[in-house]
Amino acid sequence: MQFPFSRSTDPHVDLSSADAFNEGAPFATFDRMRREDPLAWAEMVNGDLGFWSVTRHADLLELNRQPDLLSSARGIRMEDQTEEEYEARKTFQETDPPVHRAFRALAAKAFAKGTVAQYEERIRAIVTSLLDQALEEGEFDAVDRIARRLPMQMLAQIIGVPLEDGPWLVEKGDALISNADPDYTDFVIDQVDTEAYRLLPFRSPAAVELFDYANGLLDRMDAGEQIGVLNLVREPTSHGTQMSRDEFRNFFCLLVAAGNDTTRYSISATIHALANDADLLRKLRDGELASWESATDELIRWASPTTHFRRTATRDFEYHGRKIKAGDKVLLWFIAGNRDETAIEDPYTIRLDRGRNPFLSFGQGGPHICLGMWLAKLEVMIVMQEFASRVKSLEQIAPHSYLRSNFIHGIKHLPVRVVAR
Numbered sequence: 001m002q003f004p005f006s007r008s009t010d011p012h013v014d015l016s017s018a019d020a021f022n023e024g025a026p027f028a029t030f031d032r033m034r035r036e037d038p039l040a041w042a043e044m045v046n047g048d049l050g051f052w053s054v055t056r057h058a059d060l061l062e063l064n065r066q067p068d069l070l071s072s073a074r075g076i077r078m079e080d081q082t083e084e085e086y087e088a089r090k091t092f093q094e095t096d097p098p099v100h101r102a103f104r105a106l107a108a109k110a111f112a113k114g115t116v117a118q119y120e121e122r123i124r125a126i127v128t129s130l131l132d133q134a135l136e137e138g139e140f141d142a143v144d145r146i147a148r149r150l151p152m153q154m155l156a157q158i159i160g161v162p163l164e165d166g167p168w169l170v171e172k173g174d175a176l177i178s179n180a181d182p183d184y185t186d187f188v189i190d191q192v193d194t195e196a197y198r199l200l201p202f203r204s205p206a207a208v209e210l211f212d213y214a215n216g217l218l219d220r221m222d223a224g225e226q227i228g229v230l231n232l233v234r235e236p237t238s239h240g241t242q243m244s245r246d247e248f249r250n251f252f253c254l255l256v257a258a259g260n261d262t263t264r265y266s267i268s269a270t271i272h273a274l275a276n277d278a279d280l281l282r283k284l285r286d287g288e289l290a291s292w293e294s295a296t297d298e299l300i301r302w303a304s305p306t307t308h309f310r311r312t313a314t315r316d317f318e319y320h321g322r323k324i325k326a327g328d329k330v331l332l333w334f335i336a337g338n339r340d341e342t343a344i345e346d347p348y349t350i351r352l353d354r355g356r357n358p359f360l361s362f363g364q365g366g367p368h369i370c371l372g373m374w375l376a377k378l379e380v381m382i383v384m385q386e387f388a389s390r391v392k393s394l395e396q397i398a399p400h401s402y403l404r405s406n407f408i409h410g411i412k413h414l415p416v417r418v419v420a421r
């Protein structure tokens, strides 16, 4: 059975506007672009420089693996940044190899597959406790009750901060990364003057508070204390350099933002799917899947929580007959690649038995492939497993709403009714 994840049907939305995603991702627009204009040019609604859009799966794979041609070192989001803004806000995510590789290697140890596998029981304990409370209520907002809570409850343990700080970190992380949604910030990036915050991550004043928090952690580490996995990223790299205090503060903001909301929106998309297609829950329960890993990949493909990442051309080149100039902004719309039927058969259907799944939600193929991928996958998988074993029926009981953002894609409220088995 097919059911729509998005309510958006317009094939000509303005991708530079956060409002274009208010009714869910504009899949009809991406379908048209892949078909008619695989390297489309668009102007920015706010007067920033225009951008090229890459929407075909094969092109995304090909271009994402060429950081020498398409660099991350001029920013990774749509907004233009001055050199000063870029320097003040950058993390290793906004650098290219070899500098990128050296810093990533430090953090990668903390989020490697084998390391993350050790968290399985702790994740299951969190999910079980969240689900227990929710099942008792019977009717609840699945995002508020489960999806928004799990990622930070786990991340707090990994980075070694008190669990009680979790809700505050979620709130601040939301203010950063959901900076276009008035539900999460008073400083809505395209509606309010954020010039005073232009040197802060996401141009958000919430970063000031997170910087203070990170300063406290830095002071403790400098005094010799071990704080979760955070000391790892302050070790010298193989090049003998060390992450500066400024870079650490930015990295901490990245973790709090990236480790929080993307997994949340994978979980909310998963619960939305299970609530709208009873057969999916039955298949999970009866084991009609290629494997739990492949069911997880399929739901994260379906969810596509990060719509795009930006690159900047390092030199003039031609692609699909278009002339791209050095300095041009090129957006890699991973979400569009995830619905490309030339790579993924029947992409608008969730197939738990898909097996091989060349999805791009984590920026696969590129040097920046998501560092938190194994953690996110494990969390989504355990949510599915616990729903399958504990829930008899699940239905959506009122319309859901979407985050206002053209960068992060997801359901922010999802009213459901559950009956326990």
Ligand code: HEM
Pocket: 072, 076, 092, 093, 094, 104, 155, 254, 255, 258, 259, 260, 262, 263, 266, 300, 304, 305, 306, 309, 334, 360, 361, 362, 363, 366, 367, 368, 369, 370, 371, 372, 373, 375, 376, 377
């Ligand atoms: C389903 C959940 C998630 C999705 C869809 C996702 C998506 C992505 C994508 C697409 C990239 C590549 C960016 C690029 O190409 O420029 C990325 C990078 C990154 N992600 Fe995730 N992410 C998720 C969860 C997480 C979690 C849980 C964490 C941390 C705990 C995390 C931390 C990072 C970091 C630090 C990077 C930068 C890596 C680098 O530049 O080398 N992500 N993520």
